[in-house]
Amino acid sequence: MSVIRQDDFIQSVADSLQYISYYHPPDFINALNEAYRKEQSPAARDAMAQILINSRMCAEGRRPICQDTGIVTVFLKIGMDVRWEAELSVTDMVNEGVRRAYRHPDNVLRASVLKDSAGLRINTGDNTPAVVHMETVLGDKVEVNVAAKGGGSEAKAKFAMLNPSDSIVDWVLNTVPAMGAGWCPPGILGLGIGGTAEKAMLLAKQACMETIDIQELIARGSASRLEELRLELYEKVNALGIGAQGLGGLTTVLDIKIRDYPTHAANKPVAMIPNCAATRHAHFVLDGSGPAELKPPRLEDWPLITREAGAGSRRVHLDTLTLSEVAAWKPGETLLLSGTLLTGRDAAHKRMVELFEQGQPLPEGVDFTNKFIYYVGPVDPVRDEVVGPAGPTTATRMDKFTDAMLAHTGLLGMIGKAERGPSAIAAIKAHRAVYLIAVGGAAYLVSKAIRQSRVVAFEDLGMEAIHEFVVEDMPVTVAVDSRGESIHQSAPKIWQQRIGKIPVLEK
Structure with missing residues (x-):
């Protein structure tokens, strides 16, 4: 019988969450580097380069890979012969581990979890509670799988109760393009097949x-129907041409992972959850001998990739920018931004639009005239940082506010990640504005372009407050130009046709 002590368990959870905040799994880095080496799309290749550079920087600096440090999910297999030496419940111990990790003074992590989900949506302040799943198994050990799942990729989770005769491949190929790029490809698609609705999602x-192992599977060949399905989906999803960050290219997924379970004869439950470019998970086992030891990867395991600032890029001075200059930008063009911009996410947009509707002015110090708004909720700074990791959030969540913001503020444009929906594109075209994207999964790299930062409004919103950033050579790509042309609509079609393995699908 093993005795698992409370402090050992809590510290192991806390240590693992710190660990995964700045260390990518080595299999992810190897797979992404291989995809980077093969990529032929310049825009997608540059996005992958930024993700790989960011990953190495985070490993060296021990700071978060992404500003969205996730909602914690823990899967526990608890041996029936385990005895706990604890005063807290298992769930409470997990939450104390989360609390310690997210409040760690040397690497503070962003608290993104809100209580009263259907009402006031108030931040809990320490990223608790976690989502905990427990299973009692034979043995005298506790097996722990910990993940920190970002909101952008989690928002793209899909479920369908197919008919028994329906094709899973067809469902996936119809669903993935509709997911857009908000899940920050390239990453992993996890599929659950069978059981009941909730079992499929789990x-x-x-x-x-x-672990990513699709290349090994390709080399040896399939030995089961699930492996055949993995290979077929890997080839066909990549043939969609969506590419890194939705910019078009050869690699959309690094692997397809599938688990199945027996199901009712009348049903075929299928769930699909993407893991983004900030893939974060760790596995450890406690046997009573002390807390888990997580061995840091070697920095030599990261590829040495350099990206020349300014190579093929247009330098833009935000403080003197004019509408005519903006009108000259084309989809896919790379820009390096220097100057002042303001930030704002969902909560700030909601408040600002309410002020417009009431005929009230924006708070003092908030002036968007001839400026850009950056959709970001940064991590708090530590040590000598100006700001913590500050990558973009999914722009489609701001689509409902876009027309009002452009009509009332004098904005020249917006910066976020992934595509814009039809209403936002129509508003951008009508107001002759533009939409730019920064790379999701390169938050620490982006933060190094921010030279000054201060909160100018809505401080009570925490990470969703409006900040003023002064940036220097912040890398972005033109995603929607002033004529309403979107690279997220055009590029995947071009690359799907170039790859030529499946018919071009119209949106």
């Missing part, structure tokens, strides 16, 4: 935490 989430 299987998909667990599949996301498995």
